[in-house]
Amino acid sequence: MHITITGNLGSGKSTVCKILRDQHGFEIYSTGTVQRELAREMNITTLEMNRLMCSDPKYDNMIDDATARISRENRHKNIIFDSRLAWHFVEQSFKVFLSVSLDVAAERVMNDNRGKEEKYTSLEEAKKLLAARAETEDKRYKELYGLDYFNFSNYNLVIDSTCTTPDNIAVVILEEAKKFDEAMKKREVFEPGNQGINTILLSxxxxxxxxxxxxxxxxxxxxxxxxxxxxxxxxxxxxxxxxxxxxxxxxxxxxxxxxxxxxxxxxxxxxx
Missing domain, CATH: 3.90.1530 (Conserved hypothetical protein from pyrococcus furiosus pfu- 392566-001, ParB domain)
Structure with a gap:
Protein backbone atom coordinates (compact mmCIF):
# COMPACT_ATOMS: atom_id res chain seq x y z
CA MET A 1 0.00 0.00 0.00
CA HIS A 2 1.30 3.44 -0.96
CA ILE A 3 -0.17 6.47 0.84
CA THR A 4 0.71 9.98 -0.30
CA ILE A 5 0.18 12.71 2.30
CA THR A 6 0.24 16.42 1.61
CA GLY A 7 -1.61 19.44 2.98
CA ASN A 8 -1.43 22.82 4.65
CA LEU A 9 1.76 23.91 6.35
CA GLY A 10 1.55 23.05 10.06
CA SER A 11 -1.21 20.47 9.56
CA GLY A 12 0.81 17.73 11.26
CA LYS A 13 1.71 15.63 8.23
CA SER A 14 5.10 14.49 9.55
CA THR A 15 3.66 13.55 12.97
CA VAL A 16 0.90 11.48 11.39
CA CYS A 17 3.44 9.75 9.14
CA LYS A 18 5.57 8.82 12.16
CA ILE A 19 2.55 7.33 13.91
CA LEU A 20 1.75 5.19 10.85
CA ARG A 21 5.40 4.15 10.71
CA ASP A 22 5.77 3.31 14.40
CA GLN A 23 2.39 1.63 14.89
CA HIS A 24 1.73 0.07 11.50
CA GLY A 25 5.14 -0.54 9.94
CA PHE A 26 5.04 1.90 7.04
CA GLU A 27 8.28 3.29 5.62
CA ILE A 28 8.44 7.08 5.23
CA TYR A 29 9.72 9.01 2.25
CA SER A 30 9.83 12.74 3.03
CA THR A 31 10.68 15.44 0.50
CA GLY A 32 10.11 18.18 3.06
CA THR A 33 13.26 17.02 4.80
CA VAL A 34 15.18 17.31 1.53
CA GLN A 35 13.88 20.83 0.91
CA ARG A 36 14.73 22.06 4.42
CA GLU A 37 18.19 20.54 4.14
CA LEU A 38 18.77 22.37 0.87
CA ALA A 39 17.66 25.63 2.47
CA ARG A 40 19.94 25.04 5.44
CA GLU A 41 22.93 24.30 3.21
CA MET A 42 22.31 27.53 1.28
CA ASN A 43 21.73 29.49 4.54
CA ILE A 44 18.30 30.72 3.42
CA THR A 45 14.73 30.34 4.72
CA THR A 46 12.30 27.83 3.26
CA LEU A 47 10.25 30.73 1.86
CA GLU A 48 13.36 32.03 0.09
CA MET A 49 14.03 28.49 -1.09
CA ASN A 50 10.57 28.29 -2.61
CA ARG A 51 11.10 31.58 -4.42
CA LEU A 52 14.43 30.33 -5.76
CA MET A 53 12.76 27.16 -6.99
CA CYS A 54 10.35 29.31 -9.02
CA SER A 55 13.26 30.38 -11.22
CA ASP A 56 15.27 27.15 -11.12
CA PRO A 57 13.22 23.96 -11.60
CA LYS A 58 16.20 21.64 -11.11
CA TYR A 59 15.31 21.24 -7.42
CA ASP A 60 11.73 20.28 -8.25
CA ASN A 61 12.89 17.85 -10.92
CA MET A 62 15.30 16.22 -8.51
CA ILE A 63 12.59 15.65 -5.90
CA ASP A 64 9.96 14.57 -8.44
CA ASP A 65 12.23 12.04 -10.16
CA ALA A 66 13.25 10.50 -6.85
CA THR A 67 9.62 10.18 -5.74
CA ALA A 68 8.50 8.47 -8.95
CA ARG A 69 11.48 6.12 -8.92
CA ILE A 70 10.97 5.02 -5.31
CA SER A 71 7.28 4.33 -5.90
CA ARG A 72 8.01 2.20 -8.98
CA GLU A 73 10.82 0.23 -7.35
CA ASN A 74 8.97 -0.47 -4.10
CA ARG A 75 5.43 -1.40 -5.03
CA HIS A 76 5.65 -4.44 -2.74
CA LYS A 77 6.26 -2.23 0.34
CA ASN A 78 3.94 -0.18 2.55
CA ILE A 79 5.22 3.37 2.07
CA ILE A 80 4.02 6.80 3.17
CA PHE A 81 5.15 9.65 0.95
CA ASP A 82 5.28 12.82 3.05
CA SER A 83 5.51 15.10 0.05
CA ARG A 84 3.80 18.11 -1.48
CA LEU A 85 3.33 16.53 -4.91
CA ALA A 86 3.80 12.78 -4.46
CA TRP A 87 0.05 12.38 -5.05
CA HIS A 88 0.75 13.51 -8.62
CA PHE A 89 3.94 11.53 -9.27
CA VAL A 90 3.27 8.23 -7.49
CA GLU A 91 1.40 6.12 -10.03
CA GLN A 92 -0.92 4.31 -7.63
CA SER A 93 -1.54 5.71 -4.16
CA PHE A 94 -4.19 6.66 -1.63
CA LYS A 95 -4.05 10.44 -1.84
CA VAL A 96 -4.48 12.33 1.47
CA PHE A 97 -4.67 16.10 2.07
CA LEU A 98 -4.41 17.37 5.67
CA SER A 99 -6.03 20.75 6.23
CA VAL A 100 -5.74 23.05 9.26
CA SER A 101 -6.75 26.57 10.22
CA LEU A 102 -4.07 29.23 9.79
CA ASP A 103 -4.27 30.21 13.47
CA VAL A 104 -3.61 26.66 14.68
CA ALA A 105 -0.92 26.10 12.05
CA ALA A 106 0.92 29.23 13.22
CA GLU A 107 0.79 28.10 16.85
CA ARG A 108 2.19 24.71 15.91
CA VAL A 109 5.13 26.00 13.91
CA MET A 110 5.90 28.55 16.64
CA ASN A 111 6.24 25.68 19.13
CA ASP A 112 8.04 23.32 16.78
CA ASN A 113 11.81 23.23 16.44
CA ARG A 114 12.33 23.41 12.67
CA GLY A 115 15.76 25.01 12.65
CA LYS A 116 16.83 28.59 12.12
CA GLU A 117 15.42 28.67 8.58
CA GLU A 118 11.89 28.51 10.06
CA LYS A 119 12.09 30.81 13.09
CA TYR A 120 9.27 33.27 13.83
CA THR A 121 9.26 36.18 16.26
CA SER A 122 5.49 36.29 16.79
CA LEU A 123 2.26 34.49 16.01
CA GLU A 124 1.27 37.18 13.52
CA GLU A 125 4.61 36.85 11.71
CA ALA A 126 4.16 33.08 11.56
CA LYS A 127 0.66 33.47 10.07
CA LYS A 128 1.88 36.00 7.53
CA LEU A 129 4.86 33.92 6.40
CA LEU A 130 2.90 30.67 6.30
CA ALA A 131 0.27 32.31 4.10
CA ALA A 132 2.99 33.78 1.87
CA ARG A 133 4.72 30.43 1.54
CA ALA A 134 1.47 28.66 0.66
CA GLU A 135 0.72 31.30 -1.98
CA THR A 136 4.21 30.95 -3.43
CA GLU A 137 3.98 27.16 -3.60
CA ASP A 138 0.50 27.25 -5.14
CA LYS A 139 1.72 29.64 -7.85
CA ARG A 140 4.79 27.52 -8.55
CA TYR A 141 2.79 24.28 -8.90
CA LYS A 142 0.41 25.93 -11.35
CA GLU A 143 3.25 27.33 -13.44
CA LEU A 144 5.43 24.19 -13.46
CA TYR A 145 2.83 21.45 -13.58
CA GLY A 146 -0.54 23.06 -14.26
CA LEU A 147 -1.77 21.69 -10.92
CA ASP A 148 -4.37 23.25 -8.63
CA TYR A 149 -2.82 22.11 -5.36
CA PHE A 150 -5.67 23.29 -3.11
CA ASN A 151 -8.41 21.69 -5.20
CA PHE A 152 -9.80 19.02 -2.86
CA SER A 153 -11.04 16.91 -5.79
CA ASN A 154 -7.41 15.88 -6.41
CA TYR A 155 -7.43 13.73 -3.29
CA ASN A 156 -9.12 10.57 -2.07
CA LEU A 157 -9.29 11.85 1.51
CA VAL A 158 -9.27 15.40 2.83
CA ILE A 159 -9.16 15.48 6.63
CA ASP A 160 -8.89 18.47 8.95
CA SER A 161 -6.45 18.35 11.86
CA THR A 162 -7.47 21.61 13.56
CA CYS A 163 -9.42 20.12 16.47
CA THR A 164 -8.25 16.53 16.79
CA THR A 165 -5.11 14.58 17.60
CA PRO A 166 -2.58 13.09 15.16
CA ASP A 167 -3.48 9.64 16.53
CA ASN A 168 -7.12 10.11 15.52
CA ILE A 169 -6.04 11.35 12.09
CA ALA A 170 -3.80 8.29 11.62
CA VAL A 171 -6.66 5.92 12.53
CA VAL A 172 -9.01 7.47 9.97
CA ILE A 173 -6.35 7.55 7.24
CA LEU A 174 -5.56 3.87 7.72
CA GLU A 175 -9.25 2.87 7.77
CA GLU A 176 -9.99 4.82 4.59
CA ALA A 177 -6.79 3.59 2.90
CA LYS A 178 -7.78 -0.04 3.55
CA LYS A 179 -11.20 0.60 1.99
CA PHE A 180 -9.47 2.18 -0.97
CA ASP A 181 -7.03 -0.71 -1.28
CA GLU A 182 -9.91 -3.20 -1.39
CA ALA A 183 -11.62 -1.13 -4.07
CA MET A 184 -8.37 -1.04 -6.04
CA LYS A 185 -8.13 -4.82 -5.94
CA LYS A 186 -11.66 -5.01 -7.31
CA ARG A 187 -10.69 -2.57 -10.08
CA GLU A 188 -13.25 -0.06 -8.85
CA VAL A 189 -10.71 2.76 -8.94
CA PHE A 190 -7.69 3.71 -11.03
CA GLU A 191 -9.72 3.69 -14.21
CA PRO A 192 -8.47 6.31 -16.72
CA GLY A 193 -9.68 9.75 -15.66
CA ASN A 194 -11.29 8.44 -12.47
CA GLN A 195 -10.09 9.69 -9.07
CA GLY A 196 -12.17 7.08 -7.27
CA ILE A 197 -13.10 7.68 -3.65
CA ASN A 198 -13.26 11.29 -2.47
CA THR A 199 -14.07 11.88 1.21
CA ILE A 200 -13.85 15.29 2.89
CA LEU A 201 -13.83 15.42 6.71
CA LEU A 202 -13.61 18.91 8.20
CA SER A 203 -13.63 20.25 11.74
Whole structure:
Protein backbone atom coordinates (compact mmCIF):
# COMPACT_ATOMS: atom_id res chain seq x y z
CA MET A 1 0.00 0.00 0.00
CA HIS A 2 1.30 3.44 -0.96
CA ILE A 3 -0.17 6.47 0.84
CA THR A 4 0.71 9.98 -0.30
CA ILE A 5 0.18 12.71 2.30
CA THR A 6 0.24 16.42 1.61
CA GLY A 7 -1.61 19.44 2.98
CA ASN A 8 -1.43 22.82 4.65
CA LEU A 9 1.76 23.91 6.35
CA GLY A 10 1.55 23.05 10.06
CA SER A 11 -1.21 20.47 9.56
CA GLY A 12 0.81 17.73 11.26
CA LYS A 13 1.71 15.63 8.23
CA SER A 14 5.10 14.49 9.55
CA THR A 15 3.66 13.55 12.97
CA VAL A 16 0.90 11.48 11.39
CA CYS A 17 3.44 9.75 9.14
CA LYS A 18 5.57 8.82 12.16
CA ILE A 19 2.55 7.33 13.91
CA LEU A 20 1.75 5.19 10.85
CA ARG A 21 5.40 4.15 10.71
CA ASP A 22 5.77 3.31 14.40
CA GLN A 23 2.39 1.63 14.89
CA HIS A 24 1.73 0.07 11.50
CA GLY A 25 5.14 -0.54 9.94
CA PHE A 26 5.04 1.90 7.04
CA GLU A 27 8.28 3.29 5.62
CA ILE A 28 8.44 7.08 5.23
CA TYR A 29 9.72 9.01 2.25
CA SER A 30 9.83 12.74 3.03
CA THR A 31 10.68 15.44 0.50
CA GLY A 32 10.11 18.18 3.06
CA THR A 33 13.26 17.02 4.80
CA VAL A 34 15.18 17.31 1.53
CA GLN A 35 13.88 20.83 0.91
CA ARG A 36 14.73 22.06 4.42
CA GLU A 37 18.19 20.54 4.14
CA LEU A 38 18.77 22.37 0.87
CA ALA A 39 17.66 25.63 2.47
CA ARG A 40 19.94 25.04 5.44
CA GLU A 41 22.93 24.30 3.21
CA MET A 42 22.31 27.53 1.28
CA ASN A 43 21.73 29.49 4.54
CA ILE A 44 18.30 30.72 3.42
CA THR A 45 14.73 30.34 4.72
CA THR A 46 12.30 27.83 3.26
CA LEU A 47 10.25 30.73 1.86
CA GLU A 48 13.36 32.03 0.09
CA MET A 49 14.03 28.49 -1.09
CA ASN A 50 10.57 28.29 -2.61
CA ARG A 51 11.10 31.58 -4.42
CA LEU A 52 14.43 30.33 -5.76
CA MET A 53 12.76 27.16 -6.99
CA CYS A 54 10.35 29.31 -9.02
CA SER A 55 13.26 30.38 -11.22
CA ASP A 56 15.27 27.15 -11.12
CA PRO A 57 13.22 23.96 -11.60
CA LYS A 58 16.20 21.64 -11.11
CA TYR A 59 15.31 21.24 -7.42
CA ASP A 60 11.73 20.28 -8.25
CA ASN A 61 12.89 17.85 -10.92
CA MET A 62 15.30 16.22 -8.51
CA ILE A 63 12.59 15.65 -5.90
CA ASP A 64 9.96 14.57 -8.44
CA ASP A 65 12.23 12.04 -10.16
CA ALA A 66 13.25 10.50 -6.85
CA THR A 67 9.62 10.18 -5.74
CA ALA A 68 8.50 8.47 -8.95
CA ARG A 69 11.48 6.12 -8.92
CA ILE A 70 10.97 5.02 -5.31
CA SER A 71 7.28 4.33 -5.90
CA ARG A 72 8.01 2.20 -8.98
CA GLU A 73 10.82 0.23 -7.35
CA ASN A 74 8.97 -0.47 -4.10
CA ARG A 75 5.43 -1.40 -5.03
CA HIS A 76 5.65 -4.44 -2.74
CA LYS A 77 6.26 -2.23 0.34
CA ASN A 78 3.94 -0.18 2.55
CA ILE A 79 5.22 3.37 2.07
CA ILE A 80 4.02 6.80 3.17
CA PHE A 81 5.15 9.65 0.95
CA ASP A 82 5.28 12.82 3.05
CA SER A 83 5.51 15.10 0.05
CA ARG A 84 3.80 18.11 -1.48
CA LEU A 85 3.33 16.53 -4.91
CA ALA A 86 3.80 12.78 -4.46
CA TRP A 87 0.05 12.38 -5.05
CA HIS A 88 0.75 13.51 -8.62
CA PHE A 89 3.94 11.53 -9.27
CA VAL A 90 3.27 8.23 -7.49
CA GLU A 91 1.40 6.12 -10.03
CA GLN A 92 -0.92 4.31 -7.63
CA SER A 93 -1.54 5.71 -4.16
CA PHE A 94 -4.19 6.66 -1.63
CA LYS A 95 -4.05 10.44 -1.84
CA VAL A 96 -4.48 12.33 1.47
CA PHE A 97 -4.67 16.10 2.07
CA LEU A 98 -4.41 17.37 5.67
CA SER A 99 -6.03 20.75 6.23
CA VAL A 100 -5.74 23.05 9.26
CA SER A 101 -6.75 26.57 10.22
CA LEU A 102 -4.07 29.23 9.79
CA ASP A 103 -4.27 30.21 13.47
CA VAL A 104 -3.61 26.66 14.68
CA ALA A 105 -0.92 26.10 12.05
CA ALA A 106 0.92 29.23 13.22
CA GLU A 107 0.79 28.10 16.85
CA ARG A 108 2.19 24.71 15.91
CA VAL A 109 5.13 26.00 13.91
CA MET A 110 5.90 28.55 16.64
CA ASN A 111 6.24 25.68 19.13
CA ASP A 112 8.04 23.32 16.78
CA ASN A 113 11.81 23.23 16.44
CA ARG A 114 12.33 23.41 12.67
CA GLY A 115 15.76 25.01 12.65
CA LYS A 116 16.83 28.59 12.12
CA GLU A 117 15.42 28.67 8.58
CA GLU A 118 11.89 28.51 10.06
CA LYS A 119 12.09 30.81 13.09
CA TYR A 120 9.27 33.27 13.83
CA THR A 121 9.26 36.18 16.26
CA SER A 122 5.49 36.29 16.79
CA LEU A 123 2.26 34.49 16.01
CA GLU A 124 1.27 37.18 13.52
CA GLU A 125 4.61 36.85 11.71
CA ALA A 126 4.16 33.08 11.56
CA LYS A 127 0.66 33.47 10.07
CA LYS A 128 1.88 36.00 7.53
CA LEU A 129 4.86 33.92 6.40
CA LEU A 130 2.90 30.67 6.30
CA ALA A 131 0.27 32.31 4.10
CA ALA A 132 2.99 33.78 1.87
CA ARG A 133 4.72 30.43 1.54
CA ALA A 134 1.47 28.66 0.66
CA GLU A 135 0.72 31.30 -1.98
CA THR A 136 4.21 30.95 -3.43
CA GLU A 137 3.98 27.16 -3.60
CA ASP A 138 0.50 27.25 -5.14
CA LYS A 139 1.72 29.64 -7.85
CA ARG A 140 4.79 27.52 -8.55
CA TYR A 141 2.79 24.28 -8.90
CA LYS A 142 0.41 25.93 -11.35
CA GLU A 143 3.25 27.33 -13.44
CA LEU A 144 5.43 24.19 -13.46
CA TYR A 145 2.83 21.45 -13.58
CA GLY A 146 -0.54 23.06 -14.26
CA LEU A 147 -1.77 21.69 -10.92
CA ASP A 148 -4.37 23.25 -8.63
CA TYR A 149 -2.82 22.11 -5.36
CA PHE A 150 -5.67 23.29 -3.11
CA ASN A 151 -8.41 21.69 -5.20
CA PHE A 152 -9.80 19.02 -2.86
CA SER A 153 -11.04 16.91 -5.79
CA ASN A 154 -7.41 15.88 -6.41
CA TYR A 155 -7.43 13.73 -3.29
CA ASN A 156 -9.12 10.57 -2.07
CA LEU A 157 -9.29 11.85 1.51
CA VAL A 158 -9.27 15.40 2.83
CA ILE A 159 -9.16 15.48 6.63
CA ASP A 160 -8.89 18.47 8.95
CA SER A 161 -6.45 18.35 11.86
CA THR A 162 -7.47 21.61 13.56
CA CYS A 163 -9.42 20.12 16.47
CA THR A 164 -8.25 16.53 16.79
CA THR A 165 -5.11 14.58 17.60
CA PRO A 166 -2.58 13.09 15.16
CA ASP A 167 -3.48 9.64 16.53
CA ASN A 168 -7.12 10.11 15.52
CA ILE A 169 -6.04 11.35 12.09
CA ALA A 170 -3.80 8.29 11.62
CA VAL A 171 -6.66 5.92 12.53
CA VAL A 172 -9.01 7.47 9.97
CA ILE A 173 -6.35 7.55 7.24
CA LEU A 174 -5.56 3.87 7.72
CA GLU A 175 -9.25 2.87 7.77
CA GLU A 176 -9.99 4.82 4.59
CA ALA A 177 -6.79 3.59 2.90
CA LYS A 178 -7.78 -0.04 3.55
CA LYS A 179 -11.20 0.60 1.99
CA PHE A 180 -9.47 2.18 -0.97
CA ASP A 181 -7.03 -0.71 -1.28
CA GLU A 182 -9.91 -3.20 -1.39
CA ALA A 183 -11.62 -1.13 -4.07
CA MET A 184 -8.37 -1.04 -6.04
CA LYS A 185 -8.13 -4.82 -5.94
CA LYS A 186 -11.66 -5.01 -7.31
CA ARG A 187 -10.69 -2.57 -10.08
CA GLU A 188 -13.25 -0.06 -8.85
CA VAL A 189 -10.71 2.76 -8.94
CA PHE A 190 -7.69 3.71 -11.03
CA GLU A 191 -9.72 3.69 -14.21
CA PRO A 192 -8.47 6.31 -16.72
CA GLY A 193 -9.68 9.75 -15.66
CA ASN A 194 -11.29 8.44 -12.47
CA GLN A 195 -10.09 9.69 -9.07
CA GLY A 196 -12.17 7.08 -7.27
CA ILE A 197 -13.10 7.68 -3.65
CA ASN A 198 -13.26 11.29 -2.47
CA THR A 199 -14.07 11.88 1.21
CA ILE A 200 -13.85 15.29 2.89
CA LEU A 201 -13.83 15.42 6.71
CA LEU A 202 -13.61 18.91 8.20
CA SER A 203 -13.63 20.25 11.74
CA UNK A 204 -17.14 21.55 12.56
CA UNK A 205 -15.51 24.52 14.34
CA UNK A 206 -13.95 25.56 11.03
CA UNK A 207 -17.35 25.52 9.36
CA UNK A 208 -19.11 27.34 12.23
CA UNK A 209 -16.59 29.45 14.15
CA UNK A 210 -19.27 31.55 15.82
CA UNK A 211 -20.46 31.27 19.41
CA UNK A 212 -22.90 28.46 20.24
CA UNK A 213 -25.92 30.12 21.85
CA UNK A 214 -28.41 28.79 24.37
CA UNK A 215 -30.97 28.71 21.57
CA UNK A 216 -28.60 26.60 19.43
CA UNK A 217 -28.22 24.10 22.26
CA UNK A 218 -31.96 23.86 22.83
CA UNK A 219 -32.73 23.65 19.12
CA UNK A 220 -30.28 20.83 18.41
CA UNK A 221 -30.66 18.84 21.67
CA UNK A 222 -32.51 16.00 19.98
CA UNK A 223 -30.06 15.88 17.09
CA UNK A 224 -27.07 15.83 19.44
CA UNK A 225 -28.54 12.87 21.33
CA UNK A 226 -29.32 11.09 18.08
CA UNK A 227 -25.74 11.57 16.82
CA UNK A 228 -24.32 10.31 20.11
CA UNK A 229 -26.50 7.20 20.14
CA UNK A 230 -26.28 6.41 16.44
CA UNK A 231 -22.81 6.91 14.85
CA UNK A 232 -24.34 6.42 11.38
CA UNK A 233 -26.09 9.78 11.78
CA UNK A 234 -22.65 11.42 11.92
CA UNK A 235 -22.09 10.35 8.31
CA UNK A 236 -24.77 12.71 6.99
CA UNK A 237 -22.90 14.95 4.59
CA UNK A 238 -23.07 18.73 4.83
CA UNK A 239 -23.15 20.90 1.72
CA UNK A 240 -20.46 23.60 1.74
CA UNK A 241 -19.41 26.26 -0.77
CA UNK A 242 -16.08 28.08 -0.84
CA UNK A 243 -16.44 31.83 -1.37
CA UNK A 244 -13.23 33.91 -1.40
CA UNK A 245 -11.38 31.13 0.47
CA UNK A 246 -14.07 31.05 3.15
CA UNK A 247 -16.19 27.93 3.69
CA UNK A 248 -19.91 28.68 3.82
CA UNK A 249 -22.54 26.15 4.90
CA UNK A 250 -25.26 25.74 2.26
CA UNK A 251 -27.11 22.84 3.88
CA UNK A 252 -26.75 21.07 7.22
CA UNK A 253 -26.03 23.91 9.67
CA UNK A 254 -27.89 22.08 12.44
CA UNK A 255 -25.67 19.02 11.95
CA UNK A 256 -22.55 21.19 12.23
CA UNK A 257 -23.76 22.80 15.47
CA UNK A 258 -24.78 19.41 16.88
CA UNK A 259 -21.32 18.03 16.03
CA UNK A 260 -19.64 20.91 17.89
CA UNK A 261 -21.81 20.38 20.97
CA UNK A 262 -21.15 16.63 20.85
CA UNK A 263 -17.39 17.34 20.55
CA UNK A 264 -17.02 15.43 17.29
CA UNK A 265 -13.59 16.03 15.69
CA UNK A 266 -14.90 16.34 12.12
CA UNK A 267 -17.95 16.03 9.88
CA UNK A 268 -18.24 14.77 6.28
CA UNK A 269 -18.92 17.53 3.76
CA UNK A 270 -19.61 17.94 0.07
CA UNK A 271 -18.05 20.95 -1.64
CA UNK A 272 -20.37 22.61 -4.12
Missing amino acids: PQILYPGEITKEDIEHTAGLVKLRQENPEKRKQEILVKKIKNELNIIEGKENVIAAIIAKEPFVPVILK
